[in-house]
Amino acid sequence: MIKPFDRPIHVSRPWLPPLEEFHRGLAEIWDRAILTNDGPVVQRFRKELAGYCETDNVCLFANGTLALQIALQGMGITGDVITTPYTFVATVHSLFWNKVRPVFVDIEPEHYTLDPEKVEAAITPWTSAILGVHVYGHPCRLPELEGVAQRHNLKLLYDAAHAFGVRVNGRPIGRFGDLSMFSFHATKLLHSAEGGMLTFRDRTLRRRFDYLKNFGFENEVEVVMAGTNAKMNELQALMGRLVLERMGEIVEKRSRIAEIYRRELMTVPGIRAAALPAPGIEYNHAYFPIEVHEKEFGASRDDLYNGLKEWNVFARRYFYPLVTDFACYRGIVREGELPVARGVASRIIALPIFSDLELDDVARICNIIRHIQERQRPLPLSRTARVSNIPVGIA
Ligand code: T4K
Numbered sequence: 443m444i445k446p447f448d449r450p451i452h453v454s455r456p457w458l459p460p461l462e463e464f465h466r467g468l469a470e471i472w473d474r475a476i477l478t479n480d481g482p483v484v485q486r487f488r489k490e491l492a493g494y495c496e497t498d499n500v501c502l503f504a505n506g507t508l509a510l511q512i513a514l515q516g517m518g519i520t521g522d523v524i525t526t527p528y529t530f531v532a533t534v535h536s537l538f539w540n541k542v543r544p545v546f547v548d549i550e551p552e553h554y555t556l557d558p559e560k561v562e563a564a565i566t567p568w569t570s571a572i573l574g575v576h577v578y579g580h581p582c583r584l585p586e587l588e589g590v591a592q593r594h595n596l597k598l599l600y601d602a603a604h605a606f607g608v609r610v611n612g613r614p615i616g617r618f619g620d621l622s623m624f625s626f627h628a629t630k631l632l633h634s635a636e637g638g639m640l641t642f643r644d645r646t647l648r649r650r651f652d653y654l655k656n657f658g659f660e661n662e663v664e665v666v667m668a669g670t671n672a673k674m675n676e677l678q679a680l681m682g683r684l685v686l687e688r689m690g691e692i693v694e695k696r697s698r699i700a701e702i703y704r705r706e707l708m709t710v711p712g713i714r715a716a717a718l719p720a721p722g723i724e725y726n727h728a729y730f731p732i733e734v735h736e737k738e739f740g741a742s743r744d745d746l747y748n749g750l751k752e753w754n755v756f757a758r759r760y761f762y763p764l765v766t767d768f769a770c771y772r773g774i775v776r777e778g779e780l781p782v783a784r785g786v787a788s789r790i791i792a793l794p795i796f797s798d799l800e801l802d803d804v805a806r807i808c809n810i811i812r813h814i815q816e817r818q819r820p821l822p823l824s825r826t827a828r829v830s831n832i833p834v835g836i837a
Contacts, residue, residue: 444809447754451803454629455796457692459684467680478675479656487679490686491639495616501640501651502679506603506625508655508672509638510536513621516650517571517597524564525573526556527766527775528783533575533601534765545569546766548780550583552717557782558586562594571597576605576615577761578792579728580716584610584618591619599623606632607689607726616641626682631692631726634682637674695797696727699804703730703793706808710815712739731760733789741818743789749814755794755807762787 458464471483484502492500503509514523514536523537527546537544547560556574572591574582582600591598600618602608603625608615616622624630626637640651650667653659658669674682685692707713712735719725734743741749743759750757764787766775793807 444753444806444813446752447803447806449754451755451794451799451807452796453756453758453760453792453794455798456628456633456635457685457688457797459681459688463684464680467684468677471676471680476676478673480673481676481679483676483679483683484674487634487674487683487686490683494686494689495614495641497614497617497641499642499645499648501642501648501655502674503638503640503655503672504674504678505636505672506623506627506638507532507536508670509625509640510601510623511539512651512654512670512672513599513623513640513642514540514542516647516654517599517621519571519597519599521570522566522568523571523573524556524561524569526575526577526783527764527780528554528761528786529575529577529601529765530603530761531765531768532603533573534771537573538770542570543568544771544774546775546780548782549786551782551786553580553719554578554716554783554786555580555582556587558583558590561587562590565590565594565596569594569596571599573599573601574619575601575603576608578716578731579604579608579726580719581605581608581610581615581618581723588619597621603627604630604728605726606630607693607724609724611722614641620644621647626678631696631728632682632685632689634674634678634685637678637682692797693726696795697725698801699795699799700727700730702801702804703732703795703808706805707732707811710739710812712736712815713811727795729760729792730795731790731792733786734791735789740815743791745818746811746814747791749818750807750810753807753810755810757794758792759787759790760792762790 488502492498522543522545524545528549534544545564547564548557550557554577598619600622602622605615606624621642624639626634628635653667654669655672658665658667660666714733734746736742
């Protein structure tokens with residue numbers, strides 16, 4: 443009998459620094475009484491991130507969504523942008539807020555990122571950019587997308603909300619394409635409670651982004667563009683700095699969790715994980731999604747999702763429903779389009795993965811999954827026959 447967990451196990455849980463370390467940083471902030479508006483902690487965090495991401499072109503924000511909205515506006519993206527339906531809804535909302543039309547194309551089935559051939563086929567004279575998503579931290583097909591963007595003279599942007607820490611052939615993921623957006627939300631590897639970052643190729647953009655996130659202020663008496671307020675504050679930056687120091691440990695622990703899931707679950711009929719990262723990719727283990735193939739598994743993805751809750755395990759169906767099925771985007775694509783994304787969304791479930799998750803607990807979650815499978819599987823034909831032979835009334 444597998445006992446339920448005595449506390450909820452969520453899909454994610456932020457790594458928190460020792461409280462004394464946070465207190466020490468807070469004491470300095472208290473002394474200065476500078477809480478926001480590009481204070482010294484934000485500036486230090488920016489410098490450290492520039493080192494980590496190997497580029498000086500780094501800009502920090504209050505959250506990832508605002509960062510992406512400002513990126514699109516600052517780069518002057520208009521018309522149509524080709525993107526994926528298989529993402530968190532904020533990717534598409536950011537286009538909408540810039541009055542840009544999303545053109546959805548299907549994903550590839552190995553890592554669930556944009557299919558470059560389909561991207562190329564969807565280009566029209568109105569296309570201005572491609573917005574790929576490194577979903578779950580798996581890099582998009584970078585050389586292929588780069589090729590498509592170059593051939594058609596399009597901007598290439600990445601929603602890298604999940605991909606902090608990923609490197610491709612030794613190069614940080616934020617150095618591909620024209621621009622990348624990272625989220626530092628509490629559920630992310632590197633978090634600042636809420637927060638976001640842009641890294642970009644054209645260094646002149648930094649000035650525009652800085653204006654746009656600070657009301658367009660040039661100085662006390664001049665406003666040069668219609669900006670908004672999207673600044674990261676000092677408390678966020680303090681948290682971010684302390685988490686950044688521990689990135690190595692955080693990724694290492696997650697990789698051990700992922701290893702157990704793979705070892706324990708890949709032999710379970712009907713369960714499939716995303717393909718392993720291609721050679722040359724240093725992966726961050728941001729998520730551990732599995733696909734549940736109902737026929738072979740003997741139970742549906744939703745049976746598993748609901749079943750896990752009985753054991754106090756709260757996995758999440760990231761990313762279901764598809765963005766294109768939300769009320770505000772319904773009607774953009776026709777039924778039957780995006781078959782790969784639609785199929786994956788119906789089978790996907792993201793299992794708990796976070797630094798404080800004990801390895802024994804990962805094994806326990808795997809046992810629970812196998813148990814749910816056993817419980818849900820229809821009885822083999824011979825047993826069904828036996829049961830149905832029992833006279834009514836006695837059964
Ligand atoms: N692009 C992509 C591809 C994204 O995935 C996201 C965000 C964005 C853009 C936008 O970036 P931000 O503007 O958020 O920086 C969560 C996050 O809110 C969201 O940041 C994230 N993607 C998305 C995939 O997941 P929810 O609604 O599923 O989160 P929530 O609050 O249910 O949290 C999940 C679990 O994590 C909870 O059940 C418990 C645990 N948790 C959560 C929080 C907030 C904690 O243990 N502590 C916490 O403080 O959206």
